[in-house]
Amino acid sequence: MTESATTTMPATSTARSTRNSSIVFDNVTKTYPGQTAHALDSLSIEVRSGELVCLVGPSGGGKTTALQLVNRLVDLSSGEIRIGDTNIMDLSPIELRRTIGYAIQQSGLFPHYTVAENIATVPTILKWDRKRIEARTKELLELVGLTPVENWLKRYPGQLSGGQQQRVGIARALAADPPVMLMDEPFGALDPITRVAVQDEFLDIHRAVGKTTLFVTHDIDEAIKMADRIAILKPGGLLAQYDTPAEVLARPADDFVAEFLGAERGLKRLALTTVAEVLAAGRDRRGSSPVAAAAGSTEAGNPVSAAEWPEVSATMTLREALSLVSAAHAQGARVMDAGSHLGDVTLHELICPPADDPARTTEGARI
Amino acid sequence: MSGFAPAGDPVIPDYGQASDCVINNGFFCTDWFASQWSTVFWPPLVDHIYMVLIAVVVGFLIAFTAALIAYRKKWLAGPIGVAATFLYTLPPLALFQLLVPFTGLTLLTVEIALVCFTLVIIFQAVLAGLAAVPDDVKRSAVGMGLDTKQLMLKVELPLALPSIISGLRIATVLTVSVATIAAFVVDSGLGSPILKAVSSPFNTQFIAAGALAVLLAFVLDGLLVLIGRILTPWTRVRI
Numbered sequence: 001m002t003e004s005a006t007t008t009m010p011a012t013s014t015a016r017s018t019r020n021s022s023i024v025f026d027n028v029t030k031t032y033p034g035q036t037a038h039a040l041d042s043l044s045i046e047v048r049s050g051e052l053v054c055l056v057g058p059s060g061g062g063k064t065t066a067l068q069l070v071n072r073l074v075d076l077s078s079g080e081i082r083i084g085d086t087n088i089m090d091l092s093p094i095e096l097r098r099t100i101g102y103a104i105q106q107s108g109l110f111p112h113y114t115v116a117e118n119i120a121t122v123p124t125i126l127k128w129d130r131k132r133i134e135a136r137t138k139e140l141l142e143l144v145g146l147t148p149v150e151n152w153l154k155r156y157p158g159q160l161s162g163g164q165q166q167r168v169g170i171a172r173a174l175a176a177d178p179p180v181m182l183m184d185e186p187f188g189a190l191d192p193i194t195r196v197a198v199q200d201e202f203l204d205i206h207r208a209v210g211k212t213t214l215f216v217t218h219d220i221d222e223a224i225k226m227a228d229r230i231a232i233l234k235p236g237g238l239l240a241q242y243d244t245p246a247e248v249l250a251r252p253a254d255d256f257v258a259e260f261l262g263a264e265r266g267l268k269r270l271a272l273t274t275v276a277e278v279l280a281a282g283r284d285r286r287g288s289s290p291v292a293a294a295a296g297s298t299e300a301g302n303p304v305s306a307a308e309w310p311e312v313s314a315t316m317t318l319r320e321a322l323s324l325v326s327a328a329h330a331q332g333a334r335v336m337d338a339g340s341h342l343g344d345v346t347l348h349e350l351i352c353p354p355a356d357d358p359a360r361t362t363e364g365a366r367i
Numbered sequence: 368m369s370g371f372a373p374a375g376d377p378v379i380p381d382y383g384q385a386s387d388c389v390i391n392n393g394f395f396c397t398d399w400f401a402s403q404w405s406t407v408f409w410p411p412l413v414d415h416i417y418m419v420l421i422a423v424v425v426g427f428l429i430a431f432t433a434a435l436i437a438y439r440k441k442w443l444a445g446p447i448g449v450a451a452t453f454l455y456t457l458p459p460l461a462l463f464q465l466l467v468p469f470t471g472l473t474l475l476t477v478e479i480a481l482v483c484f485t486l487v488i489i490f491q492a493v494l495a496g497l498a499a500v501p502d503d504v505k506r507s508a509v510g511m512g513l514d515t516k517q518l519m520l521k522v523e524l525p526l527a528l529p530s531i532i533s534g535l536r537i538a539t540v541l542t543v544s545v546a547t548i549a550a551f552v553v554d555s556g557l558g559s560p561i562l563k564a565v566s567s568p569f570n571t572q573f574i575a576a577g578a579l580a581v582l583l584a585f586v587l588d589g590l591l592v593l594i595g596r597i598l599t600p601w602t603r604v605r606i
Contacts, residue, residue: 068510071510073506073509073510094512094513094514095512096512097509097510097511097512098511098512100510102507102510102511104503104506104507104510105503106503107503107507108503108504108506108508108510109504109507110504110508110521110522110526111501111504111526111601112525112526112599112601113601121508121511121513122511122512125512125513125517155604156600156601156604158601158604159604169507172511173511182510
């Protein structure tokens, strides 16, 4: 089986939840017994319905604590957490957890259960009937791209690769169709190539099912790629910044955030925009003749003429395109799609992309 | 008529025909073994099996319960472990001697002693099996909303099974062996023909009884391996 099995969306897939499933942290503090320092200090954030928020920060920043407070694996010291309109303390922990999807690093799959039995864990304890469980299991395996499903149902986790286990872990978390998902470094143990594939698939699934998702990761690049908004926690459990990836990269709230993002912050930002977006923006500015405009900007003495610029695909990020342009000593790139030439982008356009999608940048308000 | 008059023919009891092997006291006389099987060997073998099964089942029930309690109340694990180890270190003969005044020369005496020897092995095996359940598996189980009982029945015990089975295997083989000493207390089990044979110079009887005990240990061990395989199919599948 290939790691990059294509994700197909079954027609019967989980419908986008329409009711309020936001996760609200209201002045939440956690201090572990016997410790004076807070693990989490007065955290107030809202994860809106359907939003994917990444909690990032160094170890000791309290990100896993924040996650485990939501499904009450850890008990609050003070403050309040609400899911939708319900205070989590109003439900029994067992009841609460059965309404929350939970996926963790190393997948946490039950080694003595087959794939089908693993996925059916929560539906079984909720006493769904057998037919419904069977149908749901197959639907989820298709959703996570483990097809044909008959090949996977009876396998044990020990027979799966890390990436496949993680897909089953996600399917299991989604099994009872919970409105909310908690993910604790789910892809942390995967090799880089598998990780990218599973990230892409998870993003597709997230867009399809629209679960409100709180996602812990120590990998800032993963957060930039996955998150609608990023909450950066610093040691002592203080919230350093809560904003969209673009905003965090463009305007770090303080030195801690800037340092955490690293020296390549500017380059990371280029990973948020695709070549297609730059091309579209360029057309808007210059009218319908991008090639002429691009050629016009080419300076004399250019080592590589526009006709020999490297070819990039429209779906590439600016960071990837820039890498190719740099490697070719060129001043721009030819944008190709399935053999046809869509237009050119210049080095200047790659480095200074048009402003991000306004929809992404205006969502940065804190509560 | 005098009852003391010598008979016409000398009265020599007829012990039947012995084979050359028996007459020469060979190492192992197959013909004798076969002819004595149904009287000398089969009944003690059946008794031995019962003796071992009762001891292992009772020992398992006690040790398993103790291990579950110790798993919940960690502070109890130490004291229970020390008590079980103490029982394990007692010499079997001394333990029989100690019990006879209370329970007499009965099967009960034997079983109490045999159970004592199984306890520490099964107790430690169950506890080690439960302790070896991976944390991430338990965390995800709890995080998905399994309650304490479901966690134990659906996750912890099944994953502890391989360790529990290997503990049972050791306890069973040990009990088959220790149960031969039971002949000092009751005339039962494979120890009985062995004990009777050691005081006579005849080889076949104790060699055959000893070999049966070894064979029984192998068979019971094999049965447990088989049961283990059936109960833990996930441990055998690898890509």
